[in-house]
Structures are given as C-alpha cells and as structure tokens.
Amino acid sequence: MSALEVIGLLFCVYLLWSIVSALFNLLYTCYLGNALGRSIDVKKLGSWAVITGATDGIGRAYAEEFARQGLNVVLISRSLFKLQNVAREIETQFGVKTRVIDVDFTSGREIYDRIGAQLQDLDIGVLVNNVGMSYNYPEFLCYLPDAGAFCTRLMHCNILSVTGMTLLLLPKMAEKRKGLILNVSSASAVLPSPLLSMYSSTKAFVEKFSRDLSLETQHFGVTIQCVLPSFVATNMSKFKSSLTVPSPTQFVRGHMNTLGLEVSSPGYWVHKIQIGFYNMALSFARPIVERIAWYGLFSIRTRAVRRQQRLKMTEVNPDKTGNSANVGVQPIQ
Numbered sequence: 417m418s419a420l421e422v423i424g425l426l427f428c429v430y431l432l433w434s435i436v437s438a439l440f441n442l443l444y445t446c447y448l449g450n451a452l453g454r455s456i457d458v459k460k461l462g463s464w465a466v467i468t469g470a471t472d473g474i475g476r477a478y479a480e481e482f483a484r485q486g487l488n489v490v491l492i493s494r495s496l497f498k499l500q501n502v503a504r505e506i507e508t509q510f511g512v513k514t515r516v517i518d519v520d521f522t523s524g525r526e527i528y529d530r531i532g533a534q535l536q537d538l539d540i541g542v543l544v545n546n547v548g549m550s551y552n553y554p555e556f557l558c559y560l561p562d563a564g565a566f567c568t569r570l571m572h573c574n575i576l577s578v579t580g581m582t583l584l585l586l587p588k589m590a591e592k593r594k595g596l597i598l599n600v601s602s603a604s605a606v607l608p609s610p611l612l613s614m615y616s617s618t619k620a621f622v623e624k625f626s627r628d629l630s631l632e633t634q635h636f637g638v639t640i641q642c643v644l645p646s647f648v649a650t651n652m653s654k655f656k657s658s659l660t661v662p663s664p665t666q667f668v669r670g671h672m673n674t675l676g677l678e679v680s681s682p683g684y685w686v687h688k689i690q691i692g693f694y695n696m697a698l699s700f701a702r703p704i705v706e707r708i709a710w711y712g713l714f715s716i717r718t719r720a721v722r723r724q725q726r727l728k729m730t731e732v733n734p735d736k737t738g739n740s741a742n743v744g745v746q747p748i749q
C-alpha cells in the first residue's frame with residue numbers, strides 16, 4: 417500500500433468514525449437517554465421554575481412545558497398585561513400556581529434587587545435564562561443606528577440578564593445541592609455570523625459562561641445547560657414553522673429530552689444535524705462556509721434595507737386614503 421493510500425484509508429476511517437459517533441450522540445441525546453431515564457426529573461429539583469422572556473416564543477413554551485410537568489412558574493417579561501394573560505392561561509390549563517414580574521432586562525443592575533425580593537420565598541428548582549434581543553435585520557456594526565446605546569441594551573438583555581439571574585438563584589441551589597439552569601444561546605454563537613457580530617458575540621458569551629460554570633457547579637449538584645437553537649418560528653425570527661424551523665413547543669419538547677445529557681446542545685434534532693453538518697464543513701472548508709454565511713446574511717440585509725426605503729417612500733407619499741403602509745422590517749435570528 418502506498419503512503420497516499422494509507423492516508424486515504426485513515427481519512428475514510430476518521431470520517432466514518434465521526435459520522436457513526438455523531439449519529440449515536442444524536443440518537444442517545446434526543447431519544448435513548450431520556451427513554452433510559454438518564455435525563456433530569458425536574459420535579460425533584462424544587463416546586464417553582466423561573467423563566468425570563470416568558471410571554472412569547474421559546475420562553476412561553478418553556479413556561480408551558482414546566483407547568484405541564486407540574487411545576488409552578490414565575491413569568492418575567494416587560495408587559496404586565498401580557499404577563500397576566502399568559503399566567504391566567506397557564507393556571508387554567510395546567511392547574512399550577514404562577515407569579516409574574518414585569519421588568520425590562522435592557523435596564524442595568526438595579527432591576528435584580530426587585531426580582532430577588534419577589535423570588536426569595538420560593539423553592540426554585542429551575543431557572544431558564546431565555547430573554548434575548550437581536551438586530552432588526554443583519555447590519556454592519558458601524559452602520560447600526562445609535563450603535564453605542566443599542567449595543568449597551570443588547571449586552572444588558574443578552575448577557576447581564578444571564579449573569580444577574582444566575583447570581584440571584586445559584587447560591588440557594590448550591591446550598592440545596594440541586595437545581596437546573598438553562599441558558600438560551602443561539603446557533604449564531606458557534607457559526608460564522610457576519611452582520612450580526614454583536615448579537616452572536618453576546619450569545620457566544622452565554623455558551624462559554626455556561627460551559628465553564630457547569631464545571632464549577634457540578635461540585636454542588638447543580639446542572640447548567642446551554643441551548644443553541646437555529647431558527648425557531650417566533651416573533652423574533654418571523655419564520656413560519658417547517659421541518660427545519662420548529663414551533664416553540666416542538667423545539668422545547670425536543671430539548672427536554674436532552675436535559676442533563678449535554679452541557680451545550682442545539683436542543684432540537686434537526687438543529688443538531690444542521691450544526692453538526694456546518695461544524696464538519698467548517699473544519700474542512702471554513703472560508704467557503706464563511707462566504708456562504710456572508711452572502712446569505714447580506715442578501716437578508718439588502719431586502720430589509722429595500723423594504724425600509726419603500727416604507728419611507730410610502731410615508732412621504734401616502735395613498736389616496738391618507739394611510740401610509742405599515743410594513744415592518746423583518747427581524748432575524
């Protein structure tokens with residue numbers, strides 16, 4: 417056998433091994449582990465779950481899922497009206513208790529004293545750090561409107577909320593020697609995401625923070641898991657659900673199977689395949705994947721900018737009825 421043939425054979429073995437172990441990991445984390453009773457029973461952790469960004473999308477789906485499993489839920493978002501409606505629906509549907517806290521996570525440290533005061537009497541087993549915000553559409557960092565203030569709000573909402581809520585609840589969990597903290601990051605944290613650099617970097621913080629913190633908290637019996645969704649059909653993504661874009665409920669149900677089985681997980685099986693594929697492509701042909709990501713996000717930006725320009729034109733020239741069109745710019749993941 418020539419040296420070239422040996423290298424070719426080794427490469428094929430490596431490729432086969434990578435594919436087989438990835439398939440086994442997919443099967444174990446999405447189905448087998450849970451079926452074998454290896455995932456976490458959240459009811460044993462405490463009687464309450466706290467969810468940030470809980471009135472819509474992924475956060476609401478987590479609140480409903482934990483309520484379905486019998487936990488009382490604390491819902492945290494900005495709008496008191498929406499919070500009260502969602503709380504009432506959850507109480508009626510699942511027969512659990514709820515508590516609501518209206519805060520804006522784009523604010524600074526001051527909100528955490530108020531949140532802490534409203535949580536101190538509860539036996540909290542689960543914290544879901546879900547709240548997050550993104551750009552209205554992919555944009556060059558240097559062209560973001562009011563970039564300084566926007567980036568500060570983004571960091572408060574996507575980073576400070578995670579550390580602030582964790583610092584509030586982790587000490588008691590460590591004392592009880594049980595608890596689960598789920599941090600919602602994004603696939604953009606680990607994939608090339610030009611024109612979303614601030615958003616994806618805040619989500620990369622969440623991923624790294626979760627990984628390293630989980631090494632600390634394993635000594636206290638507290639589980640930290642980071643979830644990295646690709647597109648989910650919510651107000652933020654503005655995508656309709658499809659095979660690759662699950663509804664929030666599909667996404668959360670899928671992710672529940674992986675609880676305690678992985679520190680960092682795309683959560684949903686299709687997203688796992690997508691991210692696995694991208695990671696493999698990145699290790700062989702990073703420049704090509706980066707180029708594809710660039711063109712994809714740049715074309716979304718171009719469409720959004722055109723839509724904004726049309727909106728401005730319509731505002732300047734309203735139609736005969738005097739109404740101007742109400743066209744929104746499509747937000748993205």
Ligand SMILES: NC(=O)c1ccc[n+]([C@@H]2O[C@H](COP(=O)([O-])OP(=O)(O)OC[C@H]3O[C@@H](n4cnc5c(N)ncnc54)[C@H](OP(=O)(O)O)[C@@H]3O)[C@@H](O)[C@H]2O)c1
Nearest residue numbers: 469471472473474493494495521548602647648650652653
């Ligand atoms: N959807 C996706 O495709 C996708 C993909 C990857 C990662 N993610 C991540 O998943 C998480 C949830 O996203 P989503 O798509 O479910 O969002 P969503 O549908 O827009 O829901 C956001 C929730 O957060 C609340 N919220 C928003 N800004 C807030 C603020 N400043 N303070 C307090 N509450 C606030 C909203 O309620 P109020 O408006 O009443 O405050 C709502 O309940 C985010 O961290 C996001 O980055 C989403």
